[in-house]
Amino acid sequence: MKCILMNKNTEVLLAEYNPVSKFFDEIIEVYHIDYAPYILKSFYEENDFNNNPFRTNLSEWFKGRGIPSWRDKLDLLLHRLDITTPTELLDKAFGLSLSDQYWIKPYDSNLKYDDINFFDNDFDYAEFLEASLSLNSKVIRKETSLKTPNNTTDGMLKKAWIIEDGTRYLLKGGYRNEVLQPFNEVLAAEICKRLGFNHVEYTLDTYKDMVVSKCPCFITKDTELITCYQIKNDMKRYDTEEDYEDYIKVLEENGLKNAREELENMYILDFLIMNEDRHLNNFGIIRDVNTLKWLDVAPIFDNGMALNVPYYDEEEVVISGHGRLFYEVKPFDEIIKVVSDITRIDTSKLEDIPEYFDNLLHEYQSITHMSDSRIYRLCVLLQRQIDKLKTLIEEARK
Ligand SMILES: Nc1ncnc2c1ncn2[C@@H]1O[C@H](COP(=O)(O)OP(=O)(O)OP(=O)(O)O)[C@@H](O)[C@H]1O
Ligand SMILES: [Mg+2]
Known part of the structure; x- marks a missing residue:
C-alpha cells in the first residue's frame, strides 16, 4: 500500500x-x-x-x-x-x-x-x-x-x-495494585508550582473507584514532543555526567538558552520526591512542526514513580534511594550535585508540603485504603528530603 x-x-x-x-x-x-x-x-x-x-x-x-x-x-x-x-x-x-x-x-x-x-x-x-x-x-x-x-x-x-x-x-x-503514583504526580506538580518550575499540571480524579491522575495535553497542533532519547540517539555515549553536559550543549545550540536551569529543576524535583524513573523518554524538548524551531524544554512530566521506599524503619537516618542521570543509576545525593547553584532554591516555599501531601492522601483514603502508618512514613520521607535540600543549600552558602 x-x-x-x-x-x-x-x-x-x-x-x-x-x-x-x-x-x-x-x-x-x-x-x-x-x-x-x-x-x-x-x-x-x-x-x-x-x-x-x-x-x-x-x-x-x-x-x-x-x-x-x-x-x-x-x-x-x-x-x-x-x-x-x-x-x-x-x-x-x-x-x-x-x-x-x-x-x-x-x-x-x-x-x-x-x-x-x-x-x-x-x-x-x-x-x-x-x-x-x-x-x-x-x-x-x-x-x-x-x-x-x-x-x-x-x-x-x-x-x-x-x-x-x-x-x-x-x-x-x-x-x-499500587495506588501511590497518581498522588505523586500531583505532589510533584505542587512542588513545581511553588518553586516556579515549568511543569505539567496534574490533578486527581476518580474513575470507577480508582484514583487516577489527570493532566492536560501539553502539545498543540503546532508542536511536537521530541524526547531526550531521540536527541541522544546519534550522540556519543559516555555513561558519565558528560552525557548530561553534551545534551545541554545541543539544546543551547538550538536556541534553548535556559536548558541548564530547566534540567537542573527536573533533578531538584527528582531529589525531593525520590523519583526513580527519569529515563530518556520522560523528558525532552518541544519543537514547532511548521518552522522546526526548538521552542522550549518540555514541561516536567511523568513523576509518578517516586517515594518508592515502602519498608524503612522510622529510626533510620539515612535512606539513599537511586535515581537516573541519563544512562547512570546513582544515589539522589550524587545526582543533585549537577545543580550549579542550589542556593537559588527558596525552600521556605516547601514548608507545608508534607502536610499538603498528608491531607491529600487522607482525603482519598476511603478509596485507596492506604494505611495511616504508610501515609505517615511517606510524609516523613518527604520531610527528610526537604531537610536534606535545606542542608545542601546551607552548606553551599558557607
Ligand atoms: N500531558 C501530555 N501531553 C502530551 N503528551 C503526553 C502527556 N503526558 C504524557 N505524554 C506522552 O505520553 C507518554 C506516556 O506518558 P507518561 O510518561 O506519563 O506515562 P508512563 O506510563 O508513566 O510512562 P513510563 O513508562 O515512563 O512510566 C509520554 O512519554 C509522552 O510522550
Ligand atoms: Mg513515561
Missing part, C-alpha cells in the same frame, strides 16, 4: 507500506526530510534514501508509536479490544497521536490533517477508557472506539486520553 508519511500538512516521504507487517518495504521518494521524526535524521543518506538502516528505523519508529509490549495489563486490554497485538491499532487512526503531528496518508486519498487530527476533532474515548482502566469490563467491538489517540500512547502505566470541555486530558492509573 502506497503511503505518504506526513508531519501535519508537510509531506515527508512516499513509501510502500505493508499494513500486515507494519514494515515500510520501499521508500519511493523523499520530499522533506527535515520534517521527518527527529530520530530518523541520522540514518538518512541523500544518495541512498532507500537504504536499510533508514527503512528499518522508519518501520521501528512507526511500530514504536503503538502501545508498548510492557504496558501494565496489556493482555487484558487486548482481550477487551478484541485484537491480538497493539500494532493492529496503528492503522485504525492513521497513526495519529496527541504528542506529535505525524500520520500516514494513503497515497490515493484526499484526507486533510484538519479533518482527522485529534486536537480539533473529537473522538470516542468511553470504551477505551473502560477497557484500559476499569477492573471489570466487557469486550469492545465498535470500530469508532478504536479511532482514538489512545492507539498511540507510550509508557508502562494504564492510561487513556479523554475530552472534557474541549480539553484533551491524559488519565493515568497506578502500576498493578
Whole structure:
C-alpha cells in the first residue's frame, strides 16, 4: 500500500507500506526530510534514501508509536479490544497521536490533517477508557472506539486520553495494585508550582473507584514532543555526567538558552520526591512542526514513580534511594550535585508540603485504603528530603 508519511500538512516521504507487517518495504521518494521524526535524521543518506538502516528505523519508529509490549495489563486490554497485538491499532487512526503531528496518508486519498487530527476533532474515548482502566469490563467491538489517540500512547502505566470541555486530558492509573503514583504526580506538580518550575499540571480524579491522575495535553497542533532519547540517539555515549553536559550543549545550540536551569529543576524535583524513573523518554524538548524551531524544554512530566521506599524503619537516618542521570543509576545525593547553584532554591516555599501531601492522601483514603502508618512514613520521607535540600543549600552558602 502506497503511503505518504506526513508531519501535519508537510509531506515527508512516499513509501510502500505493508499494513500486515507494519514494515515500510520501499521508500519511493523523499520530499522533506527535515520534517521527518527527529530520530530518523541520522540514518538518512541523500544518495541512498532507500537504504536499510533508514527503512528499518522508519518501520521501528512507526511500530514504536503503538502501545508498548510492557504496558501494565496489556493482555487484558487486548482481550477487551478484541485484537491480538497493539500494532493492529496503528492503522485504525492513521497513526495519529496527541504528542506529535505525524500520520500516514494513503497515497490515493484526499484526507486533510484538519479533518482527522485529534486536537480539533473529537473522538470516542468511553470504551477505551473502560477497557484500559476499569477492573471489570466487557469486550469492545465498535470500530469508532478504536479511532482514538489512545492507539498511540507510550509508557508502562494504564492510561487513556479523554475530552472534557474541549480539553484533551491524559488519565493515568497506578502500576498493578499500587495506588501511590497518581498522588505523586500531583505532589510533584505542587512542588513545581511553588518553586516556579515549568511543569505539567496534574490533578486527581476518580474513575470507577480508582484514583487516577489527570493532566492536560501539553502539545498543540503546532508542536511536537521530541524526547531526550531521540536527541541522544546519534550522540556519543559516555555513561558519565558528560552525557548530561553534551545534551545541554545541543539544546543551547538550538536556541534553548535556559536548558541548564530547566534540567537542573527536573533533578531538584527528582531529589525531593525520590523519583526513580527519569529515563530518556520522560523528558525532552518541544519543537514547532511548521518552522522546526526548538521552542522550549518540555514541561516536567511523568513523576509518578517516586517515594518508592515502602519498608524503612522510622529510626533510620539515612535512606539513599537511586535515581537516573541519563544512562547512570546513582544515589539522589550524587545526582543533585549537577545543580550549579542550589542556593537559588527558596525552600521556605516547601514548608507545608508534607502536610499538603498528608491531607491529600487522607482525603482519598476511603478509596485507596492506604494505611495511616504508610501515609505517615511517606510524609516523613518527604520531610527528610526537604531537610536534606535545606542542608545542601546551607552548606553551599558557607
Ligand atoms: N500531558 C501530555 N501531553 C502530551 N503528551 C503526553 C502527556 N503526558 C504524557 N505524554 C506522552 O505520553 C507518554 C506516556 O506518558 P507518561 O510518561 O506519563 O506515562 P508512563 O506510563 O508513566 O510512562 P513510563 O513508562 O515512563 O512510566 C509520554 O512519554 C509522552 O510522550
Ligand atoms: Mg513515561
